[in-house]
Amino acid sequence: MEYVWRQTPRASSQLIEQLGKEINVNPILANMLINRGVESFETAKNYFRPSLSQLHDPFLMKDMTAAIDRIEEAIANEEKILVYGDYDVDGTTAVALVYSFLQTFYDQVDFYIPDRYKEGYGISDKGVRFAAENDYKLVIALDCGIKAIEKVALAKELGVDFIICDHHTPGDELPQAVAVLDAKRNDCDYPYKELSGAGVGFKLIQALAKRKGIDESALYSYLDLLVVSIAADIVPITGENRILAYYGLDRINNTPRPGLKALMLSAKIEKEIGISDIVFKIGPRINASGRLEHAKASVELLISTDLDLAIERAKLVDEVNTTRRNFDENITKEAFEMIAEREESNSWNSTVLFKEDWHKGVIGIVASRCIEKYYRPTIILTESNGKATGSARSVVDFDIYEAIAECADLLDQFGGHKYAAGLTLPVENVTDFQAMFEKVVKSRIEEAHRKPVIEIDDELLLDQINYKFYNILKQMAPFGPGNTEPILRISQAYAENVIILKDKHLRFNIVQDGQVTKPVCLGFGLADRAKDPDHTIVKMLQGKMRFDIVAEMRENFFRDKSSLQLYVKDIKFD
Structure with a gap:
């Protein structure tokens, strides 16, 4: 899947300098914190040292x-x-x-x-x-x-x-x-x-x-x-x-x-x-x-x-979870086949699929899998108690709850929030709902919703990767929506010691002109690219072709030794 890289707007130089002095961090860290709402010594104290006394009455x-x-x-x-x-x-x-x-x-x-x-x-x-x-x-x-x-x-x-x-x-x-x-x-x-x-x-x-x-x-x-x-x-x-x-x-x-x-x-x-x-x-x-x-x-x-x-x-519970994974894989495969058939005759802005014998317990997971592959608002429906019942999942910044609400006349009930919802409707309404939902999504969806976005916190030189920097990053946890794990960009680099791991992952050292540090990069999620017939990505890396990456910094432990590595989110070649 192709990602859009979006640089988070940089805070003002004055604010960055001021916060950096107040809490003794470098400009990159100061900018990251400001973009997370931390703009003073007091807010930094509450951010890095949250207290249960801060809970509301x-x-x-x-x-x-x-x-x-x-x-x-x-x-x-x-x-x-x-x-x-x-x-x-x-x-x-x-x-x-x-x-x-x-x-x-x-x-x-x-x-x-x-x-x-x-x-x-x-x-x-x-x-x-x-x-x-x-x-x-x-x-x-x-x-x-x-x-x-x-x-x-x-x-x-x-x-x-x-x-x-x-x-x-x-x-x-x-x-x-x-x-x-x-x-x-x-x-x-x-x-x-x-x-x-x-x-x-x-x-x-x-x-x-x-x-x-x-x-x-x-x-x-x-x-x-x-x-x-x-x-x-x-x-x-x-x-x-x-x-x-x-x-x-x-x-x-x-x-x-x-x-x-x-x-x-x-x-x-x-x-x-x-x-x-x-x-x-x-x-x-x-x-x-x-x-x-x-x-x-x-x-x-x-x-x-x-x-x-x-x-x-x-x-x-674990045995049930294993069975769930098998259902998930089989239904996801069927869903992908149905989408591929639909794509032959039309270009869609949404995905609404219905099959009466799909297992109700995994349709939400299948909806998420469809978004991972096709990236558009998705609803997966099955039949339960004589009704079509489904789970909806959305893409970043698209409110799927509001889109479903516009189709309320065709539904028995629905509920949820911006990114996930559930709904029930008569089976005979499924085709009309599919058409209505597509019409609503088409009218609401923007170009920015059509590709997943990687929000980049800042650009880093390889010699700036050190434990002093990482230890402050680590204290910014817990990470999740609203406080995402920092994404760093490394530009104009090339690779050494390229290895394919288990036919799924890539491992290589990243090198940058003028920089001494050569950390290990792990390319989880690059499996499909590594498996292409000509191993194009591997050849480009081995040929020392220049690239930019966006990555998260992690600590790795091996034989009682620790090192800092980069977990690659995406890679773009010149």
Whole structure:
């Protein structure tokens, strides 16, 4: 795939010089920090040394007082409380977090995860009736419910109260719940709007602890669950999320709960775990149960208190994840074939595919795979309970939620946010929806949306690659949306010692005129280029043809020695 390289605008020389002097960093680092909102000694202090004391008062969130009042009323009256959550990573970690906290002082509490295939996303009719039939007077819904107008109304008729804790975009009408906690509400003045579903759950237990006089430090043991939610749900790692992720990573690396420790062992993570490890190794395993079987297994794993039991549960989850990968590969292959057939007759701005027997649990992953290859807004649909149901994924800066909303007349329901959404529609509407969605995307999409962009922080000379520089880069973590890992450009270089690794990767030393340092470059993701019939890229590198690269700087450990390497994101030859 061809990338567009885009240089982040450089801050003013005066601001760069001023910050550099205040915190004793070079101009390249000062510019990177300014572009991340760090412009003074004070903001740098908060950025490099985030503190839990910087977390906002949870009672600033609209309806929080009403939510806590109702929970205290339920406890005083010994009412049964049901903690209800979505079946993905965010939902299951949120349920594990809130349920575990409530259980420390109240035993009339249980949890419920809807069945993806029998009940679908969010609050279900079956879930509401389960609560009523089993005498649960209060349901705390996590990572879902912001659009469950009819289901919450049904619950009210059946004598069940709801507290909604969600982070998705609300519709024009809110459910008539006791409390609706969502910072994205138009009438909510909470200072930070990008919490994950588990993040809203954490604010709820933070408020409850405050009301009950429980020391806030008692909540820090739940931050390992919260960082998994933040990473896996791809929310911005800025503001409050960055503080929570920072301390969550500390927790998961030093004293993880047994369930997460078991998952780390299962994933063979032996080094310090970071955001990307959660995204690619931990998150998919937690997700697997909800995708193929029932997500209740994931919650049971996450709330395990015995490591041996957790390891056994993690093995079962891992087996399901292996099956999930097989489904994923087969359906992705079919999707690519369908796209190739469509391309023969038309030029498309979007991808909407439907096949009635595709596994509902992996269509979101398949949508992401299609974007990796074709890079355009994508919706993958399958048939479930007589309806077409699907997952949508978007490209950078294109709001797929708004595009779907323009097709609402053809849909039964939909929900989500800018980059990911879910939808359900009658099977007979699929063809019309495909045409309507394409029309909407065509009218909205801009040239800048058609190719993936690599945002470059700054240009570097090879002799500037040293541990003093790298150690400051490392302290800029945790990285993710809103605080991306710095991307550096190296210009007019050539290669030595070019090696193809496992027919997939490239390894070479990068050389630059006038520079002594010759670090190793690893070209992960250059496999397709390395496999071309004439090995063109390899020949160009071996022929010492000049090129520019964009790369991330990483530390490598081998035989008790460490070195700095460049992980190549893209390469362009003269």
